[in-house]
Amino acid sequence: MDGRFAVGSDFFPKAGYDYQLVLTRILEYAARIRPRDEIVYRNLYRGNYARLYERCRRLSKALVTLGVGRHTRVTVFEWNTHRFLELYFAVPCMGAILHLGNPLLAPDQIAYAINHAEAEVLILNRDFIPLIQAISGKLQTVRQYVVMADDGRVPETNLRPVAEYEELLGSATADYDYPELDENTVATICYTTGTTGDPKGAYFTHRQAVLHTLTWANFFQGFLGERGIDPRRDFFIHLVPMFHAHSWGIPYIATYLCTKQVYPGRFDPKVFLELVKTEKRPGQRAYAASVATMLNAICYHPEVDHYREYLKGVTYVVGGTALPKGLASKARELGMEAVAGWGMTETFPVVGVSFLKPHMFDWPEEKKLDFLVRTGVPFPLVEQRVVDSGGRDVPKDGKTYGEIVLRAPWLTGGYVKEPEKSKELWRGGWLHTGDIATIDEEDSLLIVDRDKDVIKSGGEWISTLILEDILSMHSKVQEVAVIAARSERWGERPIAVVVPKKEFRDGISEDELKEYMKEHVETGRILKWWIPEKFLFVDEIPKTSTGKFNKKVLRPLYWDVLEK
């Protein structure tokens, strides 16, 4: 269509090198320009970028001897270690595909994902040997295991054939040269459980990984918290499990920026506190990210007060779940700052972060905090809309609900071997997140529910998250899940499944909770018809592997409770 004026025409002759956006360029740059900057794993490993590159080359060379070639799927089960960082680069840069194995899925789902990805090599931390041994009989494509252990020792196992990671590296030379790859080569696969059915494998190319890195780095440097990261002075401490959504892309941006990186292994709030104490020098800042529950475990750790002086200067991004305002305040009281970020496995994951715009700097502290715990403002290059069921933009009034749909240079193109689900995800040319949110005039989102969790009552949406938030603050309530029940008249109506605090097991009533809810109708936080139709008192609420309420299990249990 460009005809005479296309690149490569007589008018615009093309002689230039066709530069590809591949992860190899990021790895090589760090090794060449900042070889001395540190990569630390607990007190067990102190390396740097020169060593990272050397170990990656050995690893790739060794993987070739194990038959790993272009597009070979390599599944990894590992905690947050320098070894996983090596695998984050060594596997994709050699043209193979890194499948991030999620050990928190049910064993059958784990086996499903490995078979579905047709992984040939499985590299696992020693801690996961029992898990993998239990399903190894079901694995149809794996033909080689590699075990990683901090002390280099492989315990007795029936996984066959099996190699040891450090031994493998030791057996190879570091003269491996990474191949030139097309930027649209698939680099990684992350399986996500979604709300129903088998896990789905979102895949990502080198180009997507690089563009997520560049843009997210811009945000980390310029917009995050009081002061963005200074890649020459500050460092990252990696808390998001590296088997979840590329650890939110932070291992890649840390390497791109050549900052010091600290890996804490399996999450343990005490280890985090100790690492902040031992690694952070005066005036330096540390940057971390995780779901709210991890920050909660840090902030309420019994010994946290001993670490106050070190926590000053820690910036913490909370995502995956909402950032409760109480938690953000607690973090601030400890000298940290917490901001919200958001995304999902299908979006690499990060697409937005909450940050203050210049005209907000003079706002009262309380108002600033209210803005910072919102879901967030999109990154540059992210096109974000909130649409009604007809695909029309909802007003930016902070009130009207709609689904968030997205475009960005790093969103998955679809799911492995699932053309129909891929099309469903991308209907109308926009990635449908399934997140229900309001949007305000600042383009700041507030996610109020997951699509599958929201209740459609009389044609209007009711947010279960808001109802749960209010009920969880009642003095007799320990835990509460709000779900939909069938209603002849309204389609759906909300009901509340409540675990009372121990001491109130026999002293709590539906009436008092309804009265309590009415107070919140008066303050305007909810509407009268949002009050749950029924309150059920139970001993326990079933949960998913990631600690969220398992509404898939709850819903059918109580679907007919209003109409029978």
Place this chain on the structure above:
Amino acid sequence: MDGRFAVGSDFFPKAGYDYQLVLTRILEYAARIRPRDEIVYRNLYRGNYARLYERCRRLSKALVTLGVGRHTRVTVFEWNTHRFLELYFAVPCMGAILHLGNPLLAPDQIAYAINHAEAEVLILNRDFIPLIQAISGKLQTVRQYVVMADDGRVPETNLRPVAEYEELLGSATADYDYPELDENTVATICYTTGTTGDPKGAYFTHRQAVLHTLTWANFFQGFLGERGIDPRRDFFIHLVPMFHAHSWGIPYIATYLCTKQVYPGRFDPKVFLELVKTEKRPGQRAYAASVATMLNAICYHPEVDHYREYLKGVTYVVGGTALPKGLASKARELGMEAVAGWGMTETFPVVGVSFLKPHMFDWPEEKKLDFLVRTGVPFPLVEQRVVDSGGRDVPKDGKTYGEIVLRAPWLTGGYVKEPEKSKELWRGGWLHTGDIATIDEEDSLLIVDRDKDVIKSGGEWISTLILEDILSMHSKVQEVAVIAARSERWGERPIAVVVPKKEFRDGISEDELKEYMKEHVETGRILKWWIPEKFLFVDEIPKTSTGKFNKKVLRPLYWDVLEK
């Protein structure tokens, strides 16, 4: 080749939106997310990103009525104003091509470039009317002129047909929707004079513009000077002429980061000082860039002492020419910090900046400064080599000379309608910069000469820049150019063309300069055989439009001076 595992295969079905890296996304993001942040032109215009977007849409709509469509070349001659920023976006985002007209070229070269680009519309500041009128008879493709004037008045002119810029904007509505473009659509053309022959038009695509922006922004935020730019608080003040190499890409990164932008119009050191005074609030930092001569004009401005309190917190990137250490010290004494950056028209332009790596923070101040005035360290994604004439890497010893060759995602693919010169630029798959440099173990470059200026004597290279640097420090020398003269025995030998200071016109001799040079042989800065064979004393040295010595004119004049 990817077969079963290509994106779009059964294994990796593709349903995702094919996101293109185009400048439109940058413009729209700033308008949507940071509409209030300011864009200022002297004391003549105070707008913001919302207004930028609105004016761009009006402009594009008006350009459509003038017949501008896909790929139409639009030439612009303008100072650094908000209007030029509008044209930086409005023209490429509508799918047309922005030709940055350089008013400092010779009139015949200007006419050549416009004709060669086959520009159809010429948009010019009123100040350039005499220049363009003088060549308008030679312009073969221009069919429409648009005049820009601060007061909106077009003087009497024989340019026909002619429109006025603000009137044009006023006549159009802002409901123009930018088209979806392929990222490989050509966005801009910059003609460069090089060392010989007609100007050559380096062209750049949207993808290249976006990738230069993202990476350069990472550097500006994270690595530059004492503290990188905080896009929420700090601002850019644009000094590099916008008709030179995209003003080093800074208008694009400023918009991408949504920072406040200050445009000073035509360069005037007093205007710069006044704008820093009126626009910079306490605690805020300002970032500027230019060639050394402009920083020189600022630092030695007679009134500079009155502005000391405002200059504190100004970070200044010097490129295009070397950053003299004396000038960097002077800037520092005034409270500013100056660092070196480098690139060339063909490289968009920026590919490297000098910055301190973490292990250098404890170096003595003098040693730090020595490092910061070096040419620079490459950006992420830039592959940089220094090679000998056989294409082999020279050792990283800081001594051995070689040519800098590059790969990066934003280097020009070639020259407009010049397939042979394009291939020559990119021989062997690397962009040949023509810059002769040494490289040290930190991957830091020091450019010692242009390829065409370096002297090849007995098979060895002699740096004219170093010889000129030393001679210019002699107490009787005002200006000196060193060039090659033909030598039967050595091929070439250096000779020095010297303008003595007025008071020494009759009191300077070749012998004393040779004696003086010998002192520098003793300190090891130069080798004995580098001492110029002959010293010629003249009243004036011819210069190019950009103020550099015109060695193209000098060389033939003295080529035979040693052998006749």
